Amino acid sequence: MQKFEYASPTTKEQAVALLDKNWGETEVLAGGTDLISLMKDFIVTPKRVVNIKNIKGLDSVKAPRDGSARIGALATIDNLMEALAKNFPAVIEAANGISSPQIRNMGTVGGDLCQRPRCWYYRAGFGLLAKGENGESLIPNGDNRYHAIFGNEGPAYFVNPSSLAPAFIALGAKITIFGPGGEREVEAAKFFVTPKSATDREYDLKPNEIVTGISIPSALGVRNATYEVRQKESLDWPLAAASVAFSLDESKKVKSARIVLGHVAPIPWVSNEAAQFLAGKTISEGVAAEAAQIAVANAKPLSRNAYKVQLARVAVKRAILQAAG
Numbered sequence: 283m284q285k286f287e288y289a290s291p292t293t294k295e296q297a298v299a300l301l302d303k304n305w306g307e308t309e310v311l312a313g314g315t316d317l318i319s320l321m322k323d324f325i326v327t328p329k330r331v332v333n334i335k336n337i338k339g340l341d342s343v344k345a346p347r348d349g350s351a352r353i354g355a356l357a358t359i360d361n362l363m364e365a366l367a368k369n370f371p372a373v374i375e376a377a378n379g380i381s382s383p384q385i386r387n388m389g390t391v392g393g394d395l396c397q398r399p400r401c402w403y404y405r406a407g408f409g410l411l412a413k414g415e416n417g418e419s420l421i422p423n424g425d426n427r428y429h430a431i432f433g434n435e436g437p438a439y440f441v442n443p444s445s446l447a448p449a450f451i452a453l454g455a456k457i458t459i460f461g462p463g464g465e466r467e468v469e470a471a472k473f474f475v476t477p478k479s480a481t482d483r484e485y486d487l488k489p490n491e492i493v494t495g496i497s498i499p500s501a502l503g504v505r506n507a508t509y510e511v512r513q514k515e516s517l518d519w520p521l522a523a524a525s526v527a528f529s530l531d532e533s534k535k536v537k538s539a540r541i542v543l544g545h546v547a548p549i550p551w552v553s554n555e556a557a558q559f560l561a562g563k564t565i566s567e568g569v570a571a572e573a574a575q576i577a578v579a580n581a582k583p584l585s586r587n588a589y590k591v592q593l594a595r596v597a598v599k600r601a602i603l604q605a606a607g
Contacts, residue, residue, distance in 0.1 A: 283321050283322055283324075284321070284324065284327045286321075286327075286328055286329055286330055286331050287329060287330040287331070288330070288331050288333065289330060289331070289332045289333065290332075290333040290335075290336050291332065291333075291334070291336070291337065292336050292337060292338070293337060294337060294460045294492065294494060297310075297332055297334050297337060297492055298460060298461050298462055298490050298491065298492060299462070300330065300332045301332055301489060301490040301491075301492075302329075302330070302489055302490065303488075303489055303490055304489055305481060305482075305483060305489045306326065306327070306328065306481075307328060307329055307330070307489070308328050308329065308330045308331070308332055308489070309321075309326060309328040309330075309331055309332070310331075310332055310334055310396075310492055311331050311332065311333040311334065311335070312334055312335060312355070312356055312390040312392055312393045313358070313385075313388040313389040313390040313393045314388065315385050315388055315389045315393065316393060316397040316398060317331075320398060323405065323407070324407070325398075325404070325405065325407060326398075334356065334492060335356060337356070339354065340354040340355050340356040340357075340494055340495070341354050341356040341357050341358075341361070342354045342357065343357045343361050343362055343364075343365035343366065344365075345365050345366055345368070345369070348500050348502070349369050349500035349501050349502035349503075350497070350498055350499055350500045350501070351365075351366055351369075351370065351496075351497070351498040351501075352495060352496075352497050352498075353366075353391055353495060353496040353497075353498070354391070354494070354495050355390060355391060355392030355492070355493045355494050355495055355496070356390050356391075356392065357390060357391050358386065358387060358388065358389060358390055358391075359377050359380050359385070359386040359387075359389050359390075359391070359394070360386045360387050362374075362377055362391055362446075363377050363378070363386070369501040369502065369504075370449075370453065370498065370501055370506065371506055371507055371508075371605075372449040372452055372453060372506035372507050372508045372525045372526070372527060372605075373446060373449045373450070373453070373498075373508075375449075375507060375508040375509070375510075376445045376446050376448065376449045376508040376510070376523070376525065377445065377446065379445055379508075379510045379512070379520060379523075380394075380445055380517075381515065381516060381517050381518075382517040385517065391446060391496060392492075392493040392494075392496075394444050394445055394446050394447075395444050395446065395447055395450075395457070395473070395485070395493060395496075396485060396487070396493060397443050397444065398443075398484070399440035399441070399442075399443055399484065399548075400428075400440070400441075400443045400519055401421075401428075401429065401439075401440035401441075402425075402428075403420055403421060403424070403440075404440060408420060409480045410438075410440075410477060410480045410482070411437045411438060411477070411479070411480050412424075412439070412440075413437075413480070419436060419437060419439065421439040421584070422436075422439070422584055422585065423585065425586065426439065426584040426585060426586050426587055427586045427587050428441070428521070428587065429441060429584055429587055430546060430547045430548055430584075431546050431547070431578075431581040431582060431583045431584070431587060431588075431590050431591055431594065432543070432546050432547035432551045432580070432581055432582070433476060433547040433548050433549065433551065434547070434548075434582060434584060435582075437477075437478065437479075438476050438477055438484075438548040439548070439584070440548055441545045441546060441547060441548065442474060442484065442544065442545070442547065442548060442549050442550055443519055443545070444474075444544070444550070445519075445520075445523075445544075447470065447473075447474065447542075447544065447550045448508065448523060448524065448525035448542040448543065448544035448550045449506070449508050449525040449542075450470040450496060450498065451470045451471045451525070451540070451542045451550050451552065452506060452525040452526055452527040452540045452541070452542045453498050453499070453501060453504070453506060453525075453527050453540075454469075454470075454498070454499050454527075454540070455469075455470040455496050455497060455498045455499075456468065456469055456470060456496070456497050457469075457470055457473045457493060457495075457496055458493070458494045458495040458496070458497065459486075459487060459491050459492070459493055459494065460491065460492055460494045461488055461490055461491035461492075462490055462491075465494070467497075468486055470496070471542075471550075471552055472486060473485050473486050473487075474486075474548075474549040474550055475549065476548040476549055477548075484548065484549075501527075503529055503530075504527050504528070504529050505526075505527065505528055505529070505530065505605040505606060505607070506525070506526065506527035506528075506605050507525070507526055507601045507602075507604035507605035508523060508524070508525040508526075508601060509523065509524055509596075509597045509598075509600040509601035509604055510522075510523040510544075510597065511523070511593040511594075511596060511597050519545060520544065520545045521545065521590060521593050522543065522544070522545055522546055522590055522593040522594040522596075522597045523543065523544035523545050523597055524541065524542065524543050524544065524577075524594065524597035524598040524600075524601040525541075525542045525544065525601060526539065526540065526541050526542075526598070526601045526602050526605050527539065527540045527605070528540070528557075528560060528605065533564075534564055534565075535562055535563060535564050536560045536561055536562065536563050536564075536565065537561070538557075538561060539556075539557040539560040539561060540552070540557055541553045541556045541557045541560075541573070541577055541598060541601075541602075543577065543594055543597070543598065546581075546590060546594050553576070553577040553598075555576050555577070555579070556573045556574070556576045556577035556598065559572065559573050559576050560573050560602070565602060565603070565606040567599075567603065569602075570598075570599045570600075570602040570603050570606075571599050573598065573599070573602060574595045574596070574597075574598035574599035574602070575595060577594070577595070577598045578591050578594050578595045578598070581594070
């Protein structure tokens with residue numbers, strides 16, 4: 283591991299003042315379950331690491347009686363599961379997918395949202411966009427079994443690795459960010475971005491900003507669920523996932539819905555078409571299957587990952603049925 287300065291501020295203001303204006307010069311340390319691995323493999327080589335774990339108030343999870351939630355970025359996955367068991371099954375089911383007790387105990391909610399891609403080209407040192415010596419991406423004609431089937435026109439082909447992001451987006455969450463200019467809030471659906479160059483990051487965050495919290499509006503009466511398809515039950519990232527949230531009218535028909543696919547694109551993939559199809563429908567197995575087909579209709583698999591289209595379809599269908607009870 284390359285030598286680095288270590289700072290442990292106790293306030294948000296101190297933390298952002300210690301961060302550089304350029305990516306790569308400094309890195310934020312929370313749970314450390316991703317950053318330490320990246321540093322050991324020399325994928326990132328910061329000159330300074332800023333530990334934010336001593337900033338008070340960023341580790342709480344509040345779920346008032348109105349059905350909303352306020353989650354501190356430093357809350358661990360275990361904290362999250364304990365506090366949100368009632369109204370947010372989509373979040374709990376996503377968190378349950380993080381099957382390692384050690385990571386649930388150390389990993390933070392903010393860290394899950396800001397973790398770097400699990401693409402093996404990136405992790406092997408080929409850069410965020412995995413370009414070869416000729417400047418062309420290695421992925422379209424390489425081993426792309428676990429890469430994107432949506433949003434993969436280039437230059438990014440990796441999939442967003444966050445377990446919690448699809449559920450937060452489906453539930454209409456907002457992410458609070460703090461920087462030198464103060465606090466700002468961004469919709470979870472707009473927080474994730476597809477990088478255009480190897481020096482970009484995969485989220486709407488400046489190098490000298492930190493995520494401080496996530497707020498979820500009231501989920502009272504909102505049916506929601508997450509369904510993941512994975513290769514093994516032990517610690518692993520899903521091959522495809524889907525989070526859904528919808529409310530029903532008095533006749534048990536869908537009033538409005540959100541459907542978000544995970545691990546299939548460089549960003550969590552929102553299917554407005556499938557959500558619009560559900561509106562006005564009574565949930566049944568046939569309706570869920572048709573919505574799932576619509577959700578994957580525009581998929582463009584690469585040379586070795588067409589199987590993920592079927593997995594994504596299954597995830598959407600089962601998430602809808604699970605939310606409907």
